[in-house]
Amino acid sequence: MIVADKKPIEEIIECLKDHKNILVLGCNECVTVCEAGGKKEVGVLASALRMNARKEGKEVKIDELTLERQCDREYLDEIRDSIDQYDAVVSLACGVGVQFTAEQYHDKPIYPGVNTTFLGATEERGVWTERCQACGQCILATTGGICPVARCAKRLFNGPCGGSTTGKCEINAEVDCAWQLIVDRLKALERLDDYEKLCPLKDWSTDRAGGPRKVVREDVKQ
Amino acid sequence: MPCTGKVDVIHIMRSFEKGADGVAVVGCLEGECHFNAGNLMARRRVEQAQKILDTVGVGGQRAQMYNLSSSEGPRFAQYATEMTEKIKELGPNPIRVAKNKAA
Numbered sequence: 323m324i325v326a327d328k329k330p331i332e333e334i335i336e337c338l339k340d341h342k343n344i345l346v347l348g349c350n351e352c353v354t355v356c357e358a359g360g361k362k363e364v365g366v367l368a369s370a371l372r373m374n375a376r377k378e379g380k381e382v383k384i385d386e387l388t389l390e391r392q393c394d395r396e397y398l399d400e401i402r403d404s405i406d407q408y409d410a411v412v413s414l415a416c417g418v419g420v421q422f423t424a425e426q427y428h429d430k431p432i433y434p435g436v437n438t439t440f441l442g443a444t445e446e447r448g449v450w451t452e453r454c455q456a457c458g459q460c461i462l463a464t465t466g467g468i469c470p471v472a473r474c475a476k477r478l479f480n481g482p483c484g485g486s487t488t489g490k491c492e493i494n495a496e497v498d499c500a501w502q503l504i505v506d507r508l509k510a511l512e513r514l515d516d517y518e519k520l521c522p523l524k525d526w527s528t529d530r531a532g533g534p535r536k537v538v539r540e541d542v543k544q
Numbered sequence: 545m546p547c548t549g550k551v552d553v554i555h556i557m558r559s560f561e562k563g564a565d566g567v568a569v570v571g572c573l574e575g576e577c578h579f580n581a582g583n584l585m586a587r588r589r590v591e592q593a594q595k596i597l598d599t600v601g602v603g604g605q606r607a608q609m610y611n612l613s614s615s616e617g618p619r620f621a622q623y624a625t626e627m628t629e630k631i632k633e634l635g636p637n638p639i640r641v642a643k644n645k646a647a
């Protein structure tokens with residue numbers, strides 16, 4: 323899922339200081355799972371904003387709504403009839419949701435309420451870690467299911483580097499060396515021979531290096 | 545509530561939004577939660593609410609977490625007195641004051 327973290331409330335308050343009718347808009351997908359931008363977080367932020375406005379003697383209307391998704395037009399259409407009552411929206415969706423909402427409602431300022439951080443997994447409640455950088459050409463088949471693009475600090479394809487020490491990465495003693503994990507996994511799969519094979523140069527044109535990306539699927543396109 | 549583990553930040557926030565001067569969350573003794581960690585989660589949520597309340601100028605000290613066992617009536621009374629003293633010191637909820645002024 324897309325992992326996001328809450329933005330400091332002070333930052334959001336500063337963005338909204340000139341607005342009088344505000345919609346706090348959550349998303350029911352990834353940001354709900356990582357407890358940054360779902361219905362609960364919308365409620366807490368809206369309540370904090372209302373109290374802040376009240377304390378400062380400002381008359382501000384702050385409403386709350388959480389959509390099924392903000393990265394699909396059909397769900398964003400749900401606010402088409404009500405959006406005119408607001409002069410600003412704080413979107414607690416990931417960066418995709420914020421931008422897609424802004425595209426649909428071109429003349430409305432849409433402010434981000436979270437910091438979108440990475441594609442990751444839930445280790446335990448409150449702990450998320452990165453697993454994928456969406457490079458556009460998956461190589462997990464050859465690396466024992468562990469991604470050196472996302473998990474090796476140097477994105478090495480024929481690692482480890484000389485900084486790997488007792489299974490940890492030289493950038494931080496708490497970070498596992500991705501290549502140690504790859505070797506261990508290949509060993510468990512009895513595929514250590516694969517480790518000896520040199521990984522060829524990767525075509526990075528499918529990564530961000532090739533500019534913004536697009537997927538067109540003729541088989542499902544309407 | 546059957547367990548303080550059910551207390552969420554939003555419950556504390558809404559209480560202050562509606563004008564409460566203070567909120568005391570009283571849970572079982574730490575380590576003695578029937579559901580293992582309900583009271584520990586409650587404490588973290590109270591701490592979270594305190595931070596937000598400080599940020600918006602209500603004052604985090606108005607939300608407090610206390611722990612006791614169900615047989616400790618006198619201690620409950622002591623906590624209630626403590627809380628009342630604390631809130632008296634802090635004065636009325638500034639949100640309510642602002643609301644009344646605006647009305």
Ligand code: SF4
Pocket residue numbers: 473474475476477478481482483484485486487490491492493498499500501502
């Ligand atoms: S120690 Fe391992 S994870 Fe860290 S940069 Fe070197 S190969 Fe990559």
